[in-house]
Amino acid sequence: MKLTLKIWRQKNGQTKGAFQTYSLDNVSGDMSFLEMLDVLNEDLINNNEEPVVFDHDCREGICGACSLQINGEPHGPDALITTCQLHMRSFNDGDTITIEPFRAAAFPVIKDLMVDRSAFERIQQAGGYISVNTSGNTIDANTIPVDKASADAAFDAATCIGCGACVAACKNASAMLFTSAKVSQFSLLPQGKVEATQRVLNMVEQMDKEGFGNCTNTGACEAECPKGISLEFIARMNREYLKASIKG
Amino acid sequence: MSILDSKIPKGPLAEKWAHHKDSINLVNPANKRNIDIIVVGTGLAGGSAAATLAELGYNVKTFTYNDSPRRAHSIAAQGGINAAKNYQGDGDSIYRLFYDTVKGGDYRSREANVYRLAEVSANIIDQCVAQGVPFAREYGGLLDNRSFGGVLVSRTFYAKGQTGQQLLLGAYSAMNRQINRGKIKPYNRHEMLDVVIVDGKARGIIARDLVSGEIQRHSAHAVVLATGGYGNIFFLSTNAMGCNATASWKVHKKGAYFANPCFTQIHPTCIPVSGEHQSKLTLMSESLRNDGRIWVPKKKEDAIAIREGRLEPTDLKEEDRDYYLERRYPSFGNLVPRDVASRAAKERCDAGYGVNATGQAVFLDFASAIERYGKEQAAIHHISNPSAAKIRELGEEVIRSKYGNLFQMYEKIVDKNPYKTPMMIYPAVHYTMGGLWVDYNLSTTIPGCYATGECNFSDHGANRLGASALMQGLADGYFVLPYTIGDYLSNDIRTGAISTDLPEFAQAEKEVKERLEKLLNVKGTKSVDNFHKRLGLIMWNKVGMARNAKGLKEAIEEIRALREEFWKDVRVPGGLNEMNPELEKAGRVSDFMELAELFAMDALHREESCGGHFREEYQTEEGEALRDDENFMYVAAWEYKGAPSESVMHKESLDYENIKVATRSYK
């Protein structure tokens, strides 16, 4: 198929960017979206132009590196997948596809479609852990029984890949879904309860500092999350935060 | 006597590690504060090592080309992690895990290292649970296990199909705790481009800030490499796009020996190649082989009909199917080790029984498992005389709960529903058992330079068993390296901070800059990917799943020619002082091109078939690998002498005192 691509090009964080239009022939439906961009880049290099810069790594939907706002939605039109898992069969011959970086004050553009998501790392550093030493001198794993429901819920929260689609989709660029997943992943387990109070306070404080917007419960994050992280985790964090604030 | 000293402690196998820990030197806590360690790579091996070292009190700097440590490719490991916990009471033990690993590695790994790995494996699970890794549980609240290829017990712990992700998040959370304390300084989006040797010791690295392009000097008292494998040398592999051998290769060129580069694992269950545009291959967890049955049609005409779309696989009668693994290996069946399963698939496809358009695929069929589980569920729910549709529905539900995410992934890529029609799979490059040679302390042949995880060679011999990579990465990082590195660093307590103004740093920086500028200044006509793809084709066709002397010799010539062409005709757009992914790729591919030659040389010299290394000249009449223990029971450690072709091989002989070396049979 033949496609028209409107791609955001920006030299670096200091300069302004703009859309540029490219046309691409011979796109196969079996290509992933990123492979389609590879083909475009190969063309650009052959024409002595600068290839489009975008984040990507594992290309199997788990590392969370790939991003891209495709036709107005993070990771494109299909649900529950990342951009690297989006295949061109989701598009039609003659389509125009607009490709932009994830937009948020907390995610400044590095170059073209690549943004800096280190705000997420700082949120995790603020408390996303259980304070146990890694010496291995701990109790036998089976002495901490965890009911299956809690283990499964913690796992569901922990499947967050930190891609930033929640922020990108949210009209407020809020990071509540991400933060709540990272908070819940620990607080749902007995091991994580010990530090739960301080953890939620610290992580929310860091989230606010990074300049993300506020949650207005539109649910866009959940709908666009490639891992289907549930809004319940946001409610959970709100609850935990309130409890923690009251406790002090 | 070889010049390689593996430093294996004396004494009985089961006491070596405990005894060694008791006798090595330690660094007191006050002194640890004055010692800096650089950890390159932040996957399971690097992340766990960085966290533990920081916890012990060392000042740690971590480096990753990714924008976050948690994006390292360990995250993509699906199936699970082995540990000799014997929670299932099915006869597992440290010795059995040790034995399985050595046997699975086709008797080409170092006994003492493997035993230690098995010994600390149980601790890993304790550790991970304590730090909140949500492993799968049974309803009683205890940990669940499953079984993996090449073993007869259930010792694999898992978190659905995302075990690697959960373990990495665990290691990263331990890192985060130390970052928050200021004990780890993370350098994300930084790539190590050389190691700096001062007075014969590794004392730092040269790194490039990938955002600004700035070349930086970082000093430390020791450098730990945890940079993963070099599977991307094949271009198409299950590795992440950025996975590379640059750090290992640079260290090799500065004096670290590279061991067994030809030992590469081809994973049997990957999604087949769909076309020219393919950028990477996607693995489907080996755990699928617990329930999936692998087959091709018995008759060639059926295979052709399926290929041309005239026949649906589900319409093929049971007696017309060839479940070739069950046929050839009745005792292990579909759960034979990876190398065996991969070769068997290739054998069938080469013989003309392949089932997708390219003829390079076999079926992985869940129909019988769905039926079996469906009947089981019907019985559990007291449904009498369930209809076939009901059984299917119940069975699919069980399969969904076990492998849901994998099935979804498959459907997204292939656009076919694997619940209804069998999956198509084909082997793909997955893991490299070879890597930097290390002694028992995980030290390379450069003092102060350590290698952990996939980037070293030590534990998997010629073939790695499933769910053992995660085990090794975490064992090295959490429990081995942090002890053994202290022995070396205990001599450094009075050294003080290492200055980055030393001439060795200036020289290394200059060399790095010159190489990058050289890449930019070729200004040729072909993209980096163009060369990388061509290199991959040479490797896959001639140094891939089956190798022979003639092909390997040709490959060596072709690699050299390609490398020469690369330096004359590559086009790297953009500049040095900016974000420039093409420049990053160019550097990595240029290193792959050198490693590829050594890789082929190693494969050529090893005139036997063992594990992932299959030489067509050395096989039994039934097509099984023919090992030559008489002449090749050693580790081939290559020393760099100015060019890959000049490399000198050193042998570390492998002595098996606790295992009877036998022909590996899974029949």
Place this chain on the structure above:
Amino acid sequence: MGLFTSSIARKVTMSLSGLFLVIFLAQHLVINSASVFSPETFNSWSHFMGTNGLVQFVMQPILIIGVLLHFIMGFILESQNRKARPIKYGVFKGNNNSSWVSRNMILSGIVILVFLAVHMYDFFFPEIAYKYVSMGPEDPTRYYAETVGKFADPIRTFGYVLAFVLLGMHLWHGFSSAFQSIGFNNKYSRALQGFTKFYAVVVPLGFIFIALYHFLNQ
């Protein structure tokens, strides 16, 4: 005072004040509906509300604070949210992942604010002036005529209807959303969603019905 500084606390403030206003709305509707059935009942309830000390000097100030908090916090949050994405998307397909209503609470909110201003001008200020400034005589029968009289004007009535349509939209998202903000998301949430929709339709419709009833019965 974490109550006003952290994002979650601000949301909780929005939520609690919003829920308070939801309850107020129901009570308001009950009184208004009396005007349809019986002018006397309406007058007597209105008189009670207008003269009871508890209502006047405790409930009324709380209501005013609630309204102010809700609006001021709404504007603060909106301005922060705008700052969180300084460069807008070229293409943004919000409808594919969320409802228009949920994304435009500020719009419905502003319309309601304008309405509230008119409403204050119509009823509240004259009422305050009558009672506490000009010290008018206590007249328990004046409320019905005053109220019904306002609906003679078609433009005013149309504005009133429009405001309540937007209030319905505001409630459609806001009611259940308030529960999510205070951490209530569990097996009852589906039922709550249903009740939200019922409430968001029925209550504004009730107000609209009363307005149209008086408009048509002038």
